[in-house]
Amino acid sequence: MSRQEKEKAVNVQVILRCRPFNDDELRSKAPQVVTCDDSNREVSVTQSIAGKSIDRVFTFDKVFGPNSKQKDLYNQAVIPIVKEVLEGFNCTIFAYGQTGTGKTYTMEGECRRSKARSQGQLPPDAGVIPRAVKQIFDTLESQNAEYSVKVTFLELYNEEITDLLAPEELSKVALEERQKKPLPLMEDGKGGVLVKGLEEEIVTSAHEIFALLERGRSHSLFSITIHIKEATPEGEELIKCGKLNLVDLAGSENISRSGARDGRAREAGEINKSLLTLGRVITALVEHLGHIPYRDSKLTRLLRDSLGGRTKTCIIATVSPSVHCLEETLSTLDYAHRAKSIKNRPEVNQKMMKSALIKDLYSEIDRLKAEVYAAREKVGVYIPKDRYDREEAERKAMTEQIEQMGTTIETHQKEMEVMKEKYSTQLGYCGDLTKRLEATEKTLDQTSRLLSSTKEELKQAYYNIKEKDFIISKQIKSETALTQQACVLRSDLEKSTRDNASLFSKIAREDKVIATNRSIVNSYQTDLNSKLGFLSKTLAESIDQQSNHLKSIEAICHSCLNFHDKAVSDLRKKVLDSKIMYQSHVEGIENVVRLHKSTTNASLEELASVDSANHSSMKQMVADGLEVASNILIDLDKVLSSHRGEIASFMKELRERFSATVARTKETSTQMVGLIDKLLEEKNLLQLHSSEAHETHVKSLADFQKAYEDQSKAEEGKILENITNLVSGLMRRQRELVDARLNGLEGAAIEKKLFVEKHCERVEGVTNEAKRKWEEFAAQTQHDSVDGSVFSAAKHCRLESFLQQCAKTVESASEQLKQTEASASELSAQQVSQIEELVRNTMVYNEHHNAEVSSARQIADEEVANSSADILANIQSLNEHEKCSISGLMLASGAHSETIHVLKKEHSTQTKGIIHHTEETFQSCYKDYEATGETPVRSEPEIPSKVAIESLRALPMDALADEFRENHPYELSKDPKPTMIPRSPLIQINGSK
């Protein structure tokens, strides 16, 4: 298979494993309801509904029955997955199922307790995790590859993540604390999720992993990440990376079954939250909904890439074969079957250049160093910018999620309301349907009764018609025989007339008699024919009416039956639909209620704890505040009194200083005046001194010149002889220089003198001005100081009054603070007790509500089960009812046939009357020949006797009817088929007429 093909969308692989019966189930002889067909990958579950056993069959990617071994499951299902991990895919295997169905057995097996693996062999009971670890290390070692393997191991319980690989060198207490501390989840910025602070352990052999697995528990997620070094043909080093996640989920049973209460209820609620969210995520993925609620639980956040992402996923669903777990088994099978339709798009992880990996690792080391430094120096929290940004983004996302959850809760509540309404409407609808069913059943009963009575009547009518046909045919036969006999007689008479002329008169008489008799016979025949015609007409009409009536009844019966069948099937469908809908609603409501309950309980608990914490912190705060305030007040008091003293001393000092300053100013001004006078004196002296100094200077210069000249003359005299030529130049130059210097000094002295004189003039002016100003200033200062002392005295008085006022305010404030503290603590205690009561009430109400909901659900369940069972039983027993009603109808038809018998009797009496009357008339009219004695002896004509003629006459109606009944006995319960009814003989007669 090419890599491209491999990276296409693939369905999540779902494997079903059914464990063998456990000891308890064997002891209680629990019936088996789950049957596995490993070769056809089918699982069938037998359910008993309304006394009938119904099989539901599920097909999975692989099925492992109760006799399957750990090795079989691993070899067939897991080896290919581990191979793909070593090729660079990310793969996840997770076990899902009810508690005690073998999730941990399948994932971990019994190897934790076994010592066999210490010899390098795994025990036969070893599960998927140890076998996968062994396969990974065996493969890596056989490939002689350079590799590194690191593992993480966490527990996900109660929606909290705990690191099972937290360092062991910490003390036991610290370790426990650390292990208990839940770790938060963070988005990694690439669409993935990271567990913040999760330890990654580098392992070099399978044994090290086995040692780590000792810390394992249920509800855990064990991840192995493998890096394998590869070399390209160009000599570059690449790192291939694959990851295998092995998850043992929590049991999927519901809260009511587990009987969880209080803390355990929260636990079950949280577990349920994870599994409910997992179910919702699966549904959303299967139905391709826009929003997949991954963020609703930590489990789904962790498994995000495994459900609809780029990871290859295999779900191992575990079930029990026992009837006791039927409900959960069906739920697990539904769950797993739905998950089969999830599509993932697995991708091979991109290979990394070794240098890039090293760079990444260096930056990671830098980050860790910075964190270690921050932790060691305890200089606050060090968060790198990107992490801060990530956390900020996560915080925002969480805020949004909280808002979203709020709206989701609202929507759920609304949905719950709608569902409740729908539920009550459905109940009403169910009631209506039941009433309609009852009414329809009654109508059906009546119609069935009517149908069978009508059928019986019809049958009776057919029988009567046959009987009448028989009688009529007999009568017609006898009439024909009589007519023939009359004709024979007539021909005999005619022959006698011809033979015996002497017997003319007799013949005439006889002719007369015969004519009379013939007319009687004719009239009798006409009369009989007309009566028979009337009778047959009446019968034909009656038959028509009967058959029409029967047809209409049949049509009504058919329509009734159709309507009934349709109504029954509709009803059955509706009942089943409503039952399913009701169950789904109940399930939905139950889930919502459960979720709501867990959330409410958790929030109530949280509220209670927050509230009590708030109360104590408030109390503490108020007490602290009071203490601080009273400290401050005391300080303030102290400060105020010290300030008061200080201000008083300051004022005193100020006053003293001021008067000293005034005195000093006065003194200074006097001194200044003296000084100025002195200055003026000094100026005059300076002037004098400067002119004197100038003169002295000039004089000293002249002296210097003279002395110099004298010295030069003396020295000249001494050395003139030796250095006349050499020194003469020098001396000249020296003289020039001295002259220039003397001239300069003289000029400067004159300049200085002029400057000093000018300066003295200016000083004099300035001093005079200063003296004037000083005197003004002194006067002003004296005046100001007097004003200042008056003002400061006034200020002092005001300040003092202020201080007193301030002290009073402080005292009243402290008093008020005390009062406020008392009332605040009283109020907060009151509030706390109120909130606590509210919380207690709400919790009780919640429990009560929950109990009500579950009892209502139970009752509704029972009622629905009862009513649907009743309806089904009713439908089932419909035939029996029909049979009963038919037998009832048979009785009714017996009564009816009696009535008909009576009618028939009446009819035969009437017919007898008619025949008797006709006979009498015939007897009275029919005259036999009377002998006169005049007739000669005649040859014996063969005239049939009256008895013979009478014998030709048809039997009376009763006798004919009896004969018919004897030959055609009436069958009671056989339905006459209209198509089989023989045609009435009267039709022929009527036609021939």
Ligand SMILES: Nc1ncnc2c1ncn2[C@@H]1O[C@H](COP(=O)(O)OP(=O)(O)OP(=O)(O)O)[C@@H](O)[C@H]1O
């Ligand atoms: N296929 C099997 N063969 C033999 N015994 C099994 C099998 N499956 C489970 N068992 C036994 O059933 C018992 C319960 O199994 P296990 O603890 O693995 O269930 P579980 O689903 O992990 O439960 P929980 O949700 O509580 O973790 C164990 O004693 C285990 O040995």
